[in-house]
Structure formats: C-alpha cells, structure tokens
Amino acid sequence: MTFLISATYSVVPERDVILPPLTSKVLKYVLEGHPKIGSLVKSAKKYKEISIFPLFLRGRYLYSTGPGVMTLRAKERASFTFSLASEEVDPEVFEKIPNEVSTPYGDFVMILEEIRMTELGEVRAELGHKVNVRFETPTLLSNKYMVPPNVKARKLRQMNRLLPQPSLLISSLARIWNSIATPKEVIVLGDSDWTPYKLGRIADVMFAEVGYSLTPVTVVVGKDKNGNLRKTRGFNGWVKYEVVEAKRYTESMEKLLGLANFLGVGRSRGIGFGKVKVERV
Amino acid sequence: MTFLISATYSVVPERDVILPPLTSKVLKYVLEGHPKIGSLVKSAKKYKEISIFPLFLRGRYLYSTGPGVMTLRAKERASFTFSLASEEVDPEVFEKIPNEVSTPYGDFVMILEEIRMTELGEVRAELGHKVNVRFETPTLLSNKYMVPPNVKARKLRQMNRLLPQPSLLISSLARIWNSIATPKEVIVLGDSDWTPYKLGRIADVMFAEVGYSLTPVTVVVGKDKNGNLRKTRGFNGWVKYEVVEAKRYTESMEKLLGLANFLGVGRSRGIGFGKVKVERV
Numbered sequence: 001m002t003f004l005i006s007a008t009y010s011v012v013p014e015r016d017v018i019l020p021p022l023t024s025k026v027l028k029y030v031l032e033g034h035p036k037i038g039s040l041v042k043s044a045k046k047y048k049e050i051s052i053f054p055l056f057l058r059g060r061y062l063y064s065t066g067p068g069v070m071t072l073r074a075k076e077r078a079s080f081t082f083s084l085a086s087e088e089v090d091p092e093v094f095e096k097i098p099n100e101v102s103t104p105y106g107d108f109v110m111i112l113e114e115i116r117m118t119e120l121g122e123v124r125a126e127l128g129h130k131v132n133v134r135f136e137t138p139t140l141l142s143n144k145y146m147v148p149p150n151v152k153a154r155k156l157r158q159m160n161r162l163l164p165q166p167s168l169l170i171s172s173l174a175r176i177w178n179s180i181a182t183p184k185e186v187i188v189l190g191d192s193d194w195t196p197y198k199l200g201r202i203a204d205v206m207f208a209e210v211g212y213s214l215t216p217v218t219v220v221v222g223k224d225k226n227g228n229l230r231k232t233r234g235f236n237g238w239v240k241y242e243v244v245e246a247k248r249y250t251e252s253m254e255k256l257l258g259l260a261n262f263l264g265v266g267r268s269r270g271i272g273f274g275k276v277k278v279e280r281v
Numbered sequence: 282m283t284f285l286i287s288a289t290y291s292v293v294p295e296r297d298v299i300l301p302p303l304t305s306k307v308l309k310y311v312l313e314g315h316p317k318i319g320s321l322v323k324s325a326k327k328y329k330e331i332s333i334f335p336l337f338l339r340g341r342y343l344y345s346t347g348p349g350v351m352t353l354r355a356k357e358r359a360s361f362t363f364s365l366a367s368e369e370v371d372p373e374v375f376e377k378i379p380n381e382v383s384t385p386y387g388d389f390v391m392i393l394e395e396i397r398m399t400e401l402g403e404v405r406a407e408l409g410h411k412v413n414v415r416f417e418t419p420t421l422l423s424n425k426y427m428v429p430p431n432v433k434a435r436k437l438r439q440m441n442r443l444l445p446q447p448s449l450l451i452s453s454l455a456r457i458w459n460s461i462a463t464p465k466e467v468i469v470l471g472d473s474d475w476t477p478y479k480l481g482r483i484a485d486v487m488f489a490e491v492g493y494s495l496t497p498v499t500v501v502v503g504k505d506k507n508g509n510l511r512k513t514r515g516f517n518g519w520v521k522y523e524v525v526e527a528k529r530y531t532e533s534m535e536k537l538l539g540l541a542n543f544l545g546v547g548r549s550r551g552i553g554f555g556k557v558k559v560e561r562v
Contacts, residue, residue: 143489143525148482157525159489163444167485201429204448208424208440210514211497216490233491244424244438 002120002180004262006083007094009110011055015074017106021064021220021229023055024272027080029103030110036093040084041270047179049085051262051269054137056080061137063272064220067229079113081275083262085120085180116262120177121185125257127243127250130210130281133257135164137275138217138234140267145171146200149193160267162216162235166207167200172265173256174199187252199252206246206253212239221271234266234273240281283401283461285543287364288375290391292336296355298387302345302501302510304336305553308361310384311391317374321365322551328460330366332543332550335418337361342418344553345501348510360394362556364543366401366461397543401458402466406538408524408531411491411562414538416445418556419498419515421548426452427481430474441548443497443516447488448481453546454537455480468533480537483530488522495520502552515547515554521562 011026019026031041031052040050054061057078062070072078094112101108125131141161145168147153161168174196178186189195214237222230257278264274292307300307312322312333321331335342338359343351353359375393382389406412422442426449428434442449455477459467470476495518503511538559545555 143486146482146485156486159523159525162490162493163446163495163520165444165446165485201427204427204446205424205437209443209497212443212495214444214493214495216492239444242440244440 002085002087002182002185003089004083004085004118004120004123004259005089006081006116006262007112008079008081008114009097010077010079010113012077012109013072013074014107014109017072019055019062019070019072020105021070021222022271023062023070024052026055026103026105026108027082028052028271029105030097030101031082034093034096036090036096037084045179047176048270049180049263050082051084051264051275052082052272053080053264053275054272061272061275063137065218066220080110083264085263087182089117118262120181120259123258123262124254125261125278126280127254127257128280130240130242131207131257132238132240132279132281133164133169133260134238134277134279135236135274136277137264137272138219138236139164139265139274139276140232140234141165141168141172141265142267145175146197148197160233162233163214164235164239166203166241169260169265170203170253170256171196171200173259176263176265177256177259187255189252199249199256202246202249203253206244206249207241208244210240210242213237214239219273232268283366283368283463283466284370285364285366285399285401285404285540286370287362287397287543288393289360289362289395290378291358291360291394293358293390294353294355295388295390298353300336300343300351300353301386302351302503303552304343304351305333307336307384307386307389308363309333309552310386311378311382312363315374315377317371317377318365326460328457329551330461330544331363332365332545332555333363333553334361334545334556335553342553342556344418346499347501361391364545366544368463370398399543401462401540404539404543405535406542406559407561408535408538409561411521411523412488412538413519413521413560413562414445414450414541415519415558415560416495416517416555417558418545418553419500419517420445420546420555420557421513421515422446422449422453422546423548426456427478429478441514443514444495445516445520447484447522450541450546451484451534451537452477452481454540457544457546458537458540468536470533480530480533483527484534487525487527487530487534489525491521491523493520494518500554513549
C-alpha cells in the first residue's frame with residue numbers, strides 16, 4: 001500500500017540570508033542529508049516520488065525571475081513544504097529532520113508545523129460541477145506527455161507547453177500515479193502503456209475552461225559554467241473548469257487530481273515546480 | 282477547384298445608427314439579399330463556407346459584452362470583411378453588392394475596398410521556427426472537435442473550450458477544409474473520418490506555446506423571447522508558438538493555418554466569431 005505524505009515546516013534564519021534562485025534548494029540540501037529521504041531526493045527517476053516546493057513567505061512562493069537576489073531577514077518566519085509517496089510510514093522520518101540546520105545558504109531553525117497523510121487508494125479531489133486548479137508555482141508541462149506510445153518520441157524535441165491543457169495535466173498525473181502505485185493501486189485503461197494518453201484524451205473532452213488567468217513566467221534555475229543565468233519557462237495562474245459528467249471516468253480523474261494536491265504536476269517537481277491546488281468550486 | 286475570397290468594404294452610415302450587439306448582422310442582412318451569396322449565408326451547414334466578421338472601427342472589432350449599446354455616428358467610416366470558399370469566381374459577385382444599402386439598422390454607403398483571392402490548394406501560412414496566432418474576435422472552440430470518431434458524441438454536452446489548444450484549432454480547420462475542398466484538394470491522413478482528430482493530436486506535439494496573452498470574454502448574441510440577453514463565452518488574445526520540425530506534417534499545418542487567415546476558426550464564424558491572423562514571427 002502506498003501512502004502520500006505532505007509535511008510543512010516553519011523556517012527561521014539565524015541571520016540575514018541570501019537565498020538561492022531556486023529557494024527549494026535550501027530544503028533539498030537538508031533532505032539530502034536525511035537517512036531515509038536522502039536517496040529519494042537524489043534519485044534520477046523520471047516520475048519522482050518526492051516534490052520539494054519553494055520557500056513560502058507572506059502568501060507567496062519565492063523563486064527568481066531575473067538577476068536580482070532574494071533575501072530572508074534574520075528571525076523572519078517563512079515555511080517549506082515537501083510531499084512524498086512511500087510504502088512505509090514512519091513518523092520518525094519527519095522528526096529526524098533536525099531543529100537546527102546548517103546549510104551553505106545559512107543556518108536555520110526548522111519546526112514541523114503540519115503533516116497531511118492519506119492512502120494513495122483513498123486520495124480524491126472531488127470534481128462536482130466545477131473545479132478550480134491553481135498553479136501556485138511555475139508549472140512545466142512537456143509536449144511529450146501526449147505522444148501516443150506507438151510513436152517514437154526520442155528524436156522529438158522536448159518543449160514546455162505553456163497552457164494547462166487538461167490532457168497534459170492528466171497524462172502527467174497518470175504517469176506519476178502508476179510509477180508510485182503498487183500493482184493493486186495502478187490505474188489502467190485497457191493497456192497500461194496507453195493509459196496516460198487515453199485518460200488525457202478523455203480529459204480534453206470532459207473538462208472545459210469557464211474562466212482563467214494565466215501568465216507565462218521565466219524562472220532562473222541556476223548558472224552555467226560561464227556564470228550566465230540558466231532559465232526555464234513555465235506558467236502561473238488558475239483555471240476554472242466545468243466538468244462534463246462521464247461516470248466511467250470520474251473516479252480516475254478525481255484520484256489523479258487528488259494526487260496533484262500532494263505531489264503537484266509536471267516536470268521538475270523535485271526542485272519546486274508544478275505545485276497546484278485543486279478545489280471543487 | 283476551390284477558391285478562397287475575402288472582401289473588405291468601407292461602410293458609412295447616412296445618419297447616426299444604433300448597432301445590433303452582433304455588428305456582423307448588418308453585413309449579414311445585406312448579403313442575405315444577394316442573388317448568389319444569399320444561399321450560403323442562410324445555409325445550416327455545419328462547417329460553413331462563409332465567415333462574416335464584425336464591424337471594424339478605429340483598430341478594433343465591435344461586439345457587445347454587456348447591456349450598453351454600440352453606435353456609429355453619421356459619416357463615420359468603419360469597415361466590414363467577409364470571406365468565402367467557392368468553386369466559381371465571378372468578380373460580379375462583389376460588384377453586385379449595391380453601393381447604397383438600406384437595412385433595419387439604418388442606411389449605409391458601402392464601397393468595395395479590397396479583394397484577396399487564392400486557390401485553396403495554394404493557400405499557406407508559412408510556419409518557420411515560430412508562428413503567432415492572433416484571435417481578433419472572440420473565438421469558440423468546441424470540446425467535441427477532439428472526440429475520436431469511434432466514440433459516440435451525440436450525448437456528450439457541447440461546451441466551448443476557452444484555451445486555444447493546437448489540437449482544437451487544427452481539428453476545426455481540417456473539418457472546414459475538407460468540407461469545402463474538391464476531392465483532389467482534401468487533406469487525408471489514413472482514413473478521412475479520422476483526419477481532423479489525427480492532425481489535431483499531431484498539432485499538440487508540434488506546437489508549443491512560448492508566449493501568450495489570453496482573456497475569456499462573454500459576448501451578447503441577441504435576446505431571448507423574454508427580452509433577456511443571450512450570451513456566449515469565448516476568448517480573445519494571441520499565442521506565439523514554437524514549431525517542432527515534422528516534415529511529414531508541415532505542409533498540412535501550413536495549409537490549414539493559411540485557411541484560417543481567410544475563414545477564421547471555430548464555431549459561429551457566420552456571425553463574426555473566430556477571426557484570426559496567423560503570421561510567421
């Protein structure tokens with residue numbers, strides 16, 4: 001049985017700190033040293049079972065969109081969230097994160113504030129008649145999510161799609177789901193290879209936008225060897241969908257969108273991209 | 282052989298006029314009385330071969346989004362465009378639109394300003410590396426455009442999708458294309474029933490947004506029996522796409538987007554929705 005766990009910590013720096021452009025790196029550094037979680041953080045798995053979100057301060061997530069620096073003042077309280085999927089649940093995992101951590105970015109006091117947990121098989125985002133999807137951090141959806149499995153996509157150039165097409169969301173989530181699910185929990189529609197693609201196709205018919213506010217955003221992810229900023233482009237905002245009743249598929253969609261409320265959606269969740277909140281309207 | 286023709290007229294009212302909420306109705310009224318075009322305007326064809334766009338005044342198309350009225354002042358010069366596909370080209374068609382027209386909305390002087398014409402088989406919007414699609418009037422894309430033909434969609438509720446997914450654009454255009462093309466001109470990928478769907482699927486992989494500005498918009502389309510406003514919801518704005526090279530499909534995509542520059546895209550083009558401009562960047 002797979003569990004989904006989401007933990008939120010408050011974080012207070014001892015002194016003023018200059019944050020890295022991807023603020024999730026601070027928490028990532030702490031987790032890398034963790035006896036159990038460290039290996040998940042470092043794994044090169046395609047559909048990672050851990051998502052580490054950016055520092056959250058005064059109602060917004062902190063990430064860099066340009067050359068300026070971001071700072072956190074001494075004693076200023078921010079928070080961090082990470083989510084993971086695991087077959088074993090051990091509360092000690094979250095207690096083993098020390099209260100006082102020393103990182104290359106500075107020293108922090110970290111206090112566990114909240115743990116959410118559910119069984120994968122039980123997770124749902126209720127759809128109802130309308131559902132709202134808020135992209136809380138820039139989201140990266142690959143054009144490859146909707147390549148049918150009988151097409152060779154290796155040669156195809158990977159690009160980020162900047163509009164949250166329902167098929168891209170659902171195909172991404174189905175890939176994540178089936179990579180963390182036990183054999184009893186997997187979602188299969190006919191053939192398992194075709195499932196993300198097929199559910200994606202259905203999502204494009206089941207969900208129709210009734211309102212939105214979306215903005216492309218370029219995010220700094222680091223520096224290259226020559227000191228130039230490395231950037232990637234995603235989008236931010238929200239979409240409200242009207243949902244067509246399709247009883248055969250409603251449960252699968254509710255499961256996948258429920259998963260999104262833990263692990264987010266799309267690429268690079270391990271460094272903070274793709275945090276979403278799905279809520280019935 | 283099918284021809285695409287687009288005609289633009291300047292329109293000047295004799296006296297101040299109050300315009301109908303769908304300003305295309307003024308030109309529609311004139312064209313309905315036309316010996317040759319009248320039947321096209323009135324036809325109930327699903328993928329109409331004629332598009333009648335709203336009145337264009339000082340750089341913008343006029344349509345109503347609320348209860349207020351739109352007016353055109355006496356002697357104020359606006360313009361109108363309509364486009365059609367036809368197997369016969371007779372310049373007289375455009376000259377037979379009288380210079381002085383009397384409509385339920387007022388009397389106007391109409392002068393032919395421009396005619397664009399091309400053979401359907403020759404029309405192209407060159408893709409290059411990047412292409413910009415500007416939605417100049419609210420655009421209505423149906424969730425049904427991407428239902429595969431082996432799924433019964435009759436029971437499925439029709440909804441307008443408010444984000445311009447490449448698949449929806451291309452599927453809509455392929456349906457229009459094949460409904461106006463002669464047997465030699467049709468675009469077929471394997472099976473003709475599956476062609477709009479398949480080209481749509483390919484478009485979602487070939488085109489990736491690199492920038493956009495999009496807004497949902499509610500448009501007044503008339504009044505019901507009780508005098509309440511009838512409305513429909515579409516979107517406005519622009520999207521810039523990066524194009525993945527896919528030599529096998531580039532020509533079909535260029536043809537379909539070239540068609541869009543004449544007839545527009547989506548539903549209700551006959552009353553002014555879905556005017557687009559596709560341009561290589």
